[in-house]
Amino acid sequence: MSKLLQDVVGELSLLPGVGKRTALRLAMHILRMEPEAVAEMTRSIDRFRGQIKYCARCNNLSDEEVCPICADQERDRATVCVVEQVADVLSIENTHQYKGLYHVLGGVISPMQGIAPSDLKIDLLCDRIAQGGIKEVILAISTSVEGETTLFYLMSRLRHYSGLKITSIARGIGFGDELEYVDELTITHALLNRREIE
Amino acid sequence: MSKLLQDVVGELSLLPGVGKRTALRLAMHILRMEPEAVAEMTRSIDRFRGQIKYCARCNNLSDEEVCPICADQERDRATVCVVEQVADVLSIENTHQYKGLYHVLGGVISPMQGIAPSDLKIDLLCDRIAQGGIKEVILAISTSVEGETTLFYLMSRLRHYSGLKITSIARGIGFGDELEYVDELTITHALLNRREIE
Numbered sequence: 001m002s003k004l005l006q007d008v009v010g011e012l013s014l015l016p017g018v019g020k021r022t023a024l025r026l027a028m029h030i031l032r033m034e035p036e037a038v039a040e041m042t043r044s045i046d047r048f049r050g051q052i053k054y055c056a057r058c059n060n061l062s063d064e065e066v067c068p069i070c071a072d073q074e075r076d077r078a079t080v081c082v083v084e085q086v087a088d089v090l091s092i093e094n095t096h097q098y099k100g101l102y103h104v105l106g107g108v109i110s111p112m113q114g115i116a117p118s119d120l121k122i123d124l125l126c127d128r129i130a131q132g133g134i135k136e137v138i139l140a141i142s143t144s145v146e147g148e149t150t151l152f153y154l155m156s157r158l159r160h161y162s163g164l165k166i167t168s169i170a171r172g173i174g175f176g177d178e179l180e181y182v183d184e185l186t187i188t189h190a191l192l193n194r195r196e197i198e
Numbered sequence: 199m200s201k202l203l204q205d206v207v208g209e210l211s212l213l214p215g216v217g218k219r220t221a222l223r224l225a226m227h228i229l230r231m232e233p234e235a236v237a238e239m240t241r242s243i244d245r246f247r248g249q250i251k252y253c254a255r256c257n258n259l260s261d262e263e264v265c266p267i268c269a270d271q272e273r274d275r276a277t278v279c280v281v282e283q284v285a286d287v288l289s290i291e292n293t294h295q296y297k298g299l300y301h302v303l304g305g306v307i308s309p310m311q312g313i314a315p316s317d318l319k320i321d322l323l324c325d326r327i328a329q330g331g332i333k334e335v336i337l338a339i340s341t342s343v344e345g346e347t348t349l350f351y352l353m354s355r356l357r358h359y360s361g362l363k364i365t366s367i368a369r370g371i372g373f374g375d376e377l378e379y380v381d382e383l384t385i386t387h388a389l390l391n392r393r394e395i396e
């Protein structure tokens with residue numbers, strides 16, 4: 001087997017969800033791409049890894065010290081939505097429904113994986129709240145065991161700020177979900193929190 | 199959204215089977231990798247795209263003019279196994295059962311996709327046979343409609359070489375396949391070509 005092919009397959013296999021077979025398929029695709037397109041791709045990966053920063057305020061990925069969302073004076077600066085990861089910011093932004101700011105924790109508390117509260121950007125969140133101006137913190141954390149642990153820990157920290165409204169995103173049956181396949185805890189929650197149809 | 203992140207997600211989405219969501223997941227993984235590991239990965243991609251050659255004899259991927267298999271004097275140079283693509287060579291090599299040489303066609307004849315016999319390395323195969331020394335050609339082409347077309351075309355070209363043995367890999371039920379899920383054509387073929395148990 002060609003050393004060059006062996007190398008590229010080995011390197012691509014380092015990516016999550018990419019086994020030897022997929023890596024080989026990717027390599028063969030790369031071979032069919034224009035050399036300039038491949039060079040542009042590898043340059044963008046190198047630039048991304050070398051130059052990307054974390055926003056000093058919200059910990060979102062950013063090209064500058066402060067991310068475009070935090071810098072945007074048009075947004076509602078009194079509301080902060082706390083999420084686990086960068087991908088969650090993008091998911092919420094894609095709805096075009098939320099005009100407040102964000103705070104990216106960078107994960108959830110997980111004793112199993114050795115992630116303690118101090119490994120997350122919780123102090124940074126408290127600093128932001130202590131500076132004043134924030135009226136509501138929306139907790140948009142996943143409902144896993146680790147997520148719930150993180151939620152409880154955040155509550156214990158945030159309830160010290162008087163006048164701060166703390167909310168959590170609604171839990172229930174997702175649109176398009178079939179009841180048959182929804183877990184019992186979600187159904188129980190959805191039943192208990194039923195709403196009168198107006 | 200960060201321009202650097204946007205760029206890398208856009209570039210990674212060019213890869214087959216990688217959508218925006220997967221590209222984002224890959225980007226976040228790249229961010230967790232050591233900068234040197236990322237640089238090594240992109241360097242190996244660039245090297246692969248820039249320096250890889252096709253073996254002048256068998257059309258397999260190669261670092262040199264002639265691939266290691268064709269250059270290996272220990273291998274049986276009288277037997278050539280004809281395959282569609284580079285990945286097939288690796289699959290057969292992984293069995294450690296085959297000691298002959300290969301010939302990579304670079305695809306199958308497909309009028310639908312505009313792939314004519316002249317787009318494949320069939321003339322190169324005929325040249326190799328014409329040079330003498332090859333006693334058997336094993337056709338290891340897939341059983342798709344395009345594969346069968348390619349097989350018939352190859353037969354029409356190869357039968358002109360007197361004394362050349364032309365064989366095809368055995369068709370049948372794969373090990374571990376459940377009969378229930380095997381298509382009828384394969385079962386019919388497997389029944390017609392049944393073997394007496396010795």
